[in-house]
Amino acid sequence: MTSISRATTMSRVTTSAPHQALYRRWRAQTFSEIVGQQAVVVTLRNAVRTNAVAHGLLFVGPRGTGKTSMARILAKALNCTNLVDGEPDDTCEACVAIRDGRALDVVEMDAASNNKVDDMRDLLPRVYTAPSDLRRKVFIVDEVQRIKEGxxxxxxxxxxxxxxxxxxxxxxxxxxxxxxxxxxxQRFDFRRLTVPEIEGKLHRILADDGRPTDEDAVHLIAQLAAGGMRDAEGMLDQLLAGGTERLTADAVRDLLGLADAETVRAFVKALLEGEALVGIEVLDRLEERGRDLRSFMDQAVEVVRAELGASLVSPAAARRGALISTGRRLAAIDPARGGPGGLRFQLELALLDSPPSDSHSEARAGHVAASATVRPEPPAADLGARVGEPVDQLSEQVAEPVSQPAQQVAEPVSKPAPDPLPDETPTAGAVAADQVAPGKPAAGREQPPPATTEPVVPDDQSPATDLDALRHRWPEIVAVISAHPPTKPLILACRPISVEGTVVTLGFPEGQSFLRDVAERRRSVLEEGISRFLGHPVAVRCVATNLDVDPLGSDDEGTRLLAEARRIFADDLVDAREVS
Ligand SMILES: [Zn+2]
Structure with a gap:
């Protein structure tokens, strides 16, 4: 289908919704619209054509690769009254009912969301009753591995x-x-989408939107999505909601706190060639621009990995030794370590530990000499002081709108704020590790800001449980945490789904699970904000859920919360459209 006819279909489908997430608006509606997964499409279409579709199918594959879309299209194909060569027409009554989600005979369940199924026995009474409108009753069960009973x-x-x-x-x-x-x-394996496949679809969406876009911005999104179309569309959605005139690679990096490729290469070069001062300057500039050091380290590892790959062919072989040693030093870094020995310090140690390469040893000696004259104090104290910088920076950002100006004066830099939270508990750590998507950077945390802002005391008539309290006061919490600009899109996208002991679980819509990954890295800001509301320290865990199935605005409570959020934010709700 061309993008023009696609757009026509879409406007018909979506006129009632004020804003619909891109991945839902652009969800494939027929086999031919599926991007990638050609092997699965061919087999299923053949089975439909020859009336040989199995009664039980298993779709296996990473998040966001089109399993649910394929399942819905197959449900249409099994019921379409106008099948053409195994392809549903997407216009007959059965197809339209399925597309609109109102076909009673197509039952969609998710082991992890509101239409929850814990026990397969719950399905059985519905299995043996005849379909009410359609030919075939289709049960689509997502995240089926979570169902343990029945x-x-x-x-x-x-x-x-x-x-x-x-x-x-x-x-x-x-x-x-x-x-x-x-x-x-009958098992079908869904593979991660390639970068060109994702780029192709993003270009179609952007062309439809009429938004001028840089090629490298689309390329960057496609790379960062790590094979998941839904993540790519979620990122694009977020960027378009930001309303910038032209979509650039810089805008993408800003959203995700990423450094540009040149900066990353400069740092890796400094590591390889033992140019510690150059590397430290790179780190300084990154922190001035509020870049996330964790993502930066992931980027640096990617560059080293790519160069190691290139070194396997002869011309670059001479560099292999230095690359391996640099890679080892990076691999030894523990990004989750907080406090004075945190990521910044570890990166600096890696720089100082660089072996001089033969061709650069002279230059390096020069730098060391310069260092000795310019910086007379012992390196350890100097580096210790630097570790404090990101903390002060962050505290300024967080505290700015809510605290007195006097408190913004930096604290003694050599004394970073103590981490008030039980952040390295095995539970929190294990959860974080489990939740990290393959190919994504490990979840970690920034330094929590010092508690310079006034503690927020709960209402007198505070609700019985912490979860109730959080839900009740969520709009206020959102307002306070939004004062930290990089965290605003994160807090707007999520909502509290459970509190177990001191662990607060925040759910992010699956279509924006990349925000979940970013939130994992900024967990300390979320923890700090929520702890102040609850009056005790909490650990935050971020999960991707099918929030879009039950959006915030779908019930009375949600409507009330949104109204409250609107009151607090006034017109500043642009990027909250996903949940409205
Ligand atoms: Zn049809």
Whole structure:
């Protein structure tokens, strides 16, 4: 389909919604609109054409690679009254009902969201009743690996399924599903999308939007999405909501706190050639511009990895030794370590530890001499002082709108604020590690800002549980945490979904799970803000959930919260459109 006819279809589908996430607006509606996954498409279309679709199918693949879209298209194909060569027409009554999510015979469930299913036995009564409107009843179950109960009963059904039923199970991790179940299902593997595939779709969306865009911005988004179209569309959504005239690679880096490629290469060069002062200047500039050191380190590792790959062919082989040693030094860094020995200090140590390469040893000696004259104080004290800088910077940003100006005066730089939170508890750490998407940087934390702002005392009539308290006062919490500009898009996108002991779980919409990844890195700001509201320290854990299934504005409570948020933010709600 061309982008023009696509746009026509879309306007028909979406006129009622004020703002709909890009990934939903541009969700593939037919097999031919699916990007990538050609092997799956070909097999399924053939099965539809020959009326040989299995009763139980298993879609396996990473987040955001089109499993649910494919399942819905297959549900259409099984029910379409105008099939053409195995392709549903997307216009007959059955197709439209399925597309609009109002077909009673297509049952979508998610083991991790509001339309929750814990136990396969819950499905059975619905399996054996005949379809009400359509030919085939289709059960689509997402995140099926999380369902632990009731499989034995379902296994019997899968062995002799009623003719009118099809099960489509989707999972990101098939190893969590019992082999007896997997063996009864026809398995389809969804692969990560390639950068050009993602770029292609982003270009179609942007052309439709009429937004001038730099090629390298689209390329960067496609790379950062790590094979997930939904993440790519989520990023683009966020960037377009920001309202900049032209979409540039810089805007993408700003959103994600990334350094530009030149800066990363300059730092790696400094590491390779033992130019510690050059490297330290790079770190200074990054922090002045509010860049995230964790992402920066991930970027540096990527550059070293790429150069190591290149060194396997002869011309660059001479550099391999230096690259390996640099890689080892970077790999030894623990980005999660806070306090004075945190990431900044570790990066500086890595720079100072660089072996002089033969061709640069002279230059390096020169730098060391210069260093000795310009900086007479012992290196350790100097570096210790530098570690304090990001803390003060962050505290200024956070405290600015809510604290007295006097408090913005930097504290003694050699004494970074103590971390008030139990941030390295095994639970929090383990959760963070589990939640990191493959290929994404490890989750970590920034220095929490010192508590210079006034503690926010809970209401007198504070609700019974912490979760109630959080939900009740969420708009205020959002308002306060939004005062820290880099954290604003994060706090606007999420909402509290549970409190267990001192661990607060924040849910991010799956379509914007990249924000979840960024939030993981800025967890300390979220923890600091929420702790002040609850009156005790908390650890924050960020998860991606199907929030879009149950958006904030869909019930009375949500409407009230949004109204409250609007009152607080006035017109400043541009980037909150996703949840409205
Ligand atoms: Zn149809």
């Amino acid at each position: 499989w034995d009963v379902l296994l019997k059904t899968l062995e002799e399924p009623p003719d009118h039923v099809a099960f489509i199970f989707c999972t990101t991790d098939s190893s969590q599903i019992r082999p007896a179940v997997v063996s009864r299902l």
